[in-house]
Amino acid sequence: MWSNGRKWLERALAIAPERPASRERVEATIDAALLASDQMDTAVAKQLAEAALAQAQELGEPRSTVRALGALGFVSWKQKAYLLAWTHCEQALALARVLQDKILEANLLHILGRIAMNQNNLESARSCLEQGLAVYQELDDNLGANIASSDLGLLAYLQHDFASARRYHERSLHSFREVGDIAGMEMTLNRLGDVARCENDYDEAERCYTECLAIYRETGDKDEIPSLLHNLGYVASYRGEYFRAIALFGVFVAKGRKPTLRLSQIAVKASQLCNLVVDSDN
Known part of the structure; x- marks a missing residue:
């Protein structure tokens, strides 16, 4: 457009x-x-x-x-x-x-x-x-207010004030949903997922990332999908789901993105888990 x-x-x-x-x-x-x-x-x-x-x-x-x-x-x-x-x-x-x-x-x-x-x-x-x-x-400019609120949420996130970050993002997301602002919903769901991940609320993080992923796929915004799968990989790794994490990170790497340190750490843990499985079979 x-x-x-x-x-x-x-x-x-x-x-x-x-x-x-x-x-x-x-x-x-x-x-x-x-x-x-x-x-x-x-x-x-x-x-x-x-x-x-x-x-x-x-x-x-x-x-x-x-x-x-x-x-x-x-x-x-x-x-x-x-x-x-x-x-x-x-x-x-x-x-x-x-x-x-x-x-x-x-x-x-x-x-x-x-x-x-x-x-x-x-x-x-x-x-x-x-x-x-x-x-x-003051101007009743809802779009401007929503974006400013979401950026204040990002700022609070950078300052590790996760409660304020979540409050700003939830306000923005509610307003973006009301007007059907797809781009605003994508941005805010991703940021809410980051906040939830930092609060160790992995169920909420996955819910936000998964909803955002569905919107990306529906709108054909393929460029953003690898980064979102990367975020889902982080969630899986923190849950101890190492093989799922490797699969999710693999899409990120396959798109030419630089592997993260977290990926190499997960690979080691997955390898250790394989050894445990082999040992138990013996």
Whole structure:
């Protein structure tokens, strides 16, 4: 879907005259930059965002300027240039607040929270995400609030506050189910499985991972399946189901993913179990 959207935007930009600059062209360029960034075509995304910013400033379009700065921040975040990403988004946030544009403010706070999380600045991440969540709730933006809540759950998970992580994720999952947001359900079920696994609640972890796996298979999202089977392999290994764990990890490795230390440890335990079985037969 994103690929088709990007093609249509790029086709429209190709046939539209570059001069005189127009707000519509600037907005389309920003959208194309964001789509390219989501597809990890960050070099093209950066060029598009820079072009959009230059045209927005030339036109004196403040809202487009904020969006273009935010797009540059988003692209830099995808490129893992976190300091540059923070600078762009912080500038954009200041302008959004001058304009009193709440939706841009919430979106930028959310991106800043994710950037801070990547920099391991967890308190700053919490502050930005909580502020963003409050603005989304003020706007009755359920999608934004759900994503912000899920990211606060991820942050709590990173801080080993598993009770808070579960509370945030369960809230998000309930809302995602209500609106039928499949991508949100996938993300949150996977994160809930991680939380349950860390709490040694392996039945709940398997339930979450298995439901997520069923959704991946139903939607044809095959790229994510190996990682989810890897998570199920961890659950099986902690239960002492070593042969099942090896089978689940095997799919992960067969897809060209790097074997984990856990896999080699499980193989040793499975081998020891085989020896025990042989000894008992003798």
